[in-house]
Amino acid sequence: MIDRDHLYLRLAVDLAILTVREGTLQVLVITRANKPFQGRPALPGGFLRGDEDIPEAAVRELAEETGLDGSTLHLEQLRAYGAPNRDPRGRVVSIAYLAIMPDLPLPTAGSDASSAAWAPVGKVAGTLSFDHDEILAEAVERARTRLEFTTLATTFCAPAFTMGDLRNVYEVVWGHELDPRNFSRKVTNTPGFVEPTGDRRIPEVGRPAALYRAGAATTLNPPILRG
Structure with a gap:
């Protein structure tokens, strides 16, 4: 019934x-x-x-x-x-x-x-x-x-940021550390993700770091995958 x-x-x-x-x-x-x-x-x-x-x-x-x-x-x-x-x-x-x-x-x-x-x-x-x-x-x-498929992470950075700043956002949200060189390669090889400003950040200790700004893209192709 x-x-x-x-x-x-x-x-x-x-x-x-x-x-x-x-x-x-x-x-x-x-x-x-x-x-x-x-x-x-x-x-x-x-x-x-x-x-x-x-x-x-x-x-x-x-x-x-x-x-x-x-x-x-x-x-x-x-x-x-x-x-x-x-x-x-x-x-x-x-x-x-x-x-x-x-x-x-x-x-x-x-x-x-x-x-x-x-x-x-x-x-x-x-x-x-x-x-x-x-x-x-x-x-x-x-x-x-x-974060894998969009440029959302750049909104959590200052207008000019280092690759380490951007990587830190991913590490915080994803909950694990990333290989710096591999991450930098993926980011710079993704069209429209970031653009170099031509300036560098000079820390009190350590090497100068290149500064970037958010690019024009809103989606990432290829994506930055966690795996």
Whole structure:
């Protein structure tokens, strides 16, 4: 016999906002002020209101809980999360969004968040409420892939940067060290990725390093693959 009972559910949004701060890959987290998971860390997010579209809800929740203006971020939809027991309040499907951006400001807690802060991904992974650990893991993997196929890493560098500066962004996001010579060869052989400025950075100790600026490309062909 076919079960024709209709499923009644609530729709929510969650946001994985990533940046590079203090030499680490960091994520925006809140401390929940209300049950369930009161006092536990979580990604910003909340329920969709009846008069708003899903992207509008994402921007509103981010502003309410952290004070960040989501309209200035490139929020891309990660995927939907709808496991039956993901939320103890009932059947909730969440649309998760990802942004990875440089120079993001310090958050200010509000709404149902008792605090909001940037935290190293490695420190909070495995501690988050609901299924947010799964969302964070998939967001980090998406960000790592972005560095393989786009010029996103240059946005985390100063207008003029060394090859070591650029390599450090990749190492922070990918989570492992790279061979300097092999990385430099790949970057300089990728059309439009970087352009030499003709200047050099003179350190107090060590050899001068050539300075580069971001090139005109937005995608990398060939990609800079982790493997």
